[in-house]
Amino acid sequence: YNKKDAVEVYYESDDNWYEATIVKRIEYDDDIRYTVHYTEEDSTQKNISQDLIRPASQKRKKRKLEKQQQDGDEEPASQAEQDEMNDADLATAQSMGLPEGWTARHETGRKWDIRGPDGKQYRSKKAALDYVKYQLQKEELEGDPPWRKTDHKYLGVRVKWTHKVKYSGRRHVDVSQSGTVVGWISDTDVDKNGDPGFVSEKTGEKAELFNVKFDDDPNHPYANHLLDEQDLEEYEILDCLLP
Numbered sequence: 003y004n005k006k007d008a009v010e011v012y013y014e015s016d017d018n019w020y021e022a023t024i025v026k027r028i029e030y031d032d033d034i035r036y037t038v039h040y041t042e043e044d045s046t047q048k049n050i051s052q053d054l055i056r057p058a059s060q061k062r063k064k065r066k067l068e069k070q071q072q073d074g075d076e077e078p079a080s081q082a083e084q085d086e087m088n089d090a091d092l093a094t095a096q097s098m099g100l101p102e103g104w105t106a107r108h109e110t111g112r113k114w115d116i117r118g119p120d121g122k123q124y125r126s127k128k129a130a131l132d133y134v135k136y137q138l139q140k141e142e143l144e145g146d147p148p149w150r151k152t153d154h155k156y157l158g159v160r161v162k163w164t165h166k167v168k169y170s171g172r173r174h175v176d177v178s179q180s181g182t183v184v185g186w187i188s189d190t191d192v193d194k195n196g197d198p199g200f201v202s203e204k205t206g207e208k209a210e211l212f213n214v215k216f217d218d219d220p221n222h223p224y225a226n227h228l229l230d231e232q233d234l235e236e237y238e239i240l241d242c243l244l245p
Contacts, residue, residue: 003027003036008058011038011050013226018125021058048223051173098127100134147192147199149185149213156183156212156236160244163214163234167227177224181216181232183239202235212239 003009003024010019025046026037036055037048091105095116098106103119106127116124124130151157164178189208191199202209215231222228234242 003052003055003057009038009055010058011040011047012054012056013125019056020125045220045225046223047225049175098131100130104130106130147187150188150191151185154186156186156239159183159239161214161234161239161242162244163216163229163232163238163242165229165232167224175224177227179216179219179222179228180244181214183212184215185213187211204235204237210236212236 005024005027007024009022009024011022012019021041022038023041024036025039026048028035028037034052035048036050036052037046038050038055039046088105091107092103094108095104095106096102098116100106100116104117106114106116109115114124114126114130116127116130118124118130118133124133160180160182162178162180164176166174167177168174187199187210189198189200189210193199198208200209200211201207212234213231214234216229219225219228
């Protein structure tokens with residue numbers, strides 16, 4: 003593929019292809035990598051292997067052109083029409099089992115535009131439902147014991163945490179992101195059953211645990227793989243402290 007070619011890029015986590023344009027081609031001795039710009043999301047992703055890219059279908063090119071022509075001729079929707087569309091999106095999300103405040107709109111093929119109350123977008127029903135399930139499980143665990151918010155030297159410190167994600171069938175990538183320590187559990191804390199608040203996976207003993215909230219970074223090259231937060235032990239905090 004060459005610069006400005008219209009293509010589709012495969013995103014494994016939701017098993018979908020997304021329209022994009024090649025913006026850069028890098029040739030190595032045994033490989034070719036691409037930087038692409040996603041049309042609908044208006045975002046860029048780097049270091050994409052050729053086996054995750056295919057030519058844009060003619061059908062989709064034609065549909066996109068027709069949509070642009072229609073957009074140029076149509077008048078903006080009235081407030082009443084916008085409210086009606088929003089009500090329909092809310093109803094669709096509810097029928098999918100999503101909580102109040104979520105919206106869902108079916109686009110093309112298996113692609114969805116699903117948004118949470120915070121505005122975060124999900125491109126498949128599975129991704130949205132998995133996130134809701136994770137949040138519910140997290141809420142059940144939070145507060146037992148509760149995160150302490152004061153009286154620790156690590157509160158407010160900045161860290162840069164790196165985790166591995168599966169990027170394709172054959173490749174994993176390291177994803178780094180910066181965040182702030184916002185809470186901690188003492189090694190003397192216990193839950194409602196009287197059990198230790200946290201037991202170290204490294205030592206098997208009671209230990210302190212720290213909650214890190216990561217920065218919002220929509221321009222990150224792996225934005226779709228970023229974590230919202232991560233719980234770390236002290237030795238992990240020390241390994242990733244920022245100067």
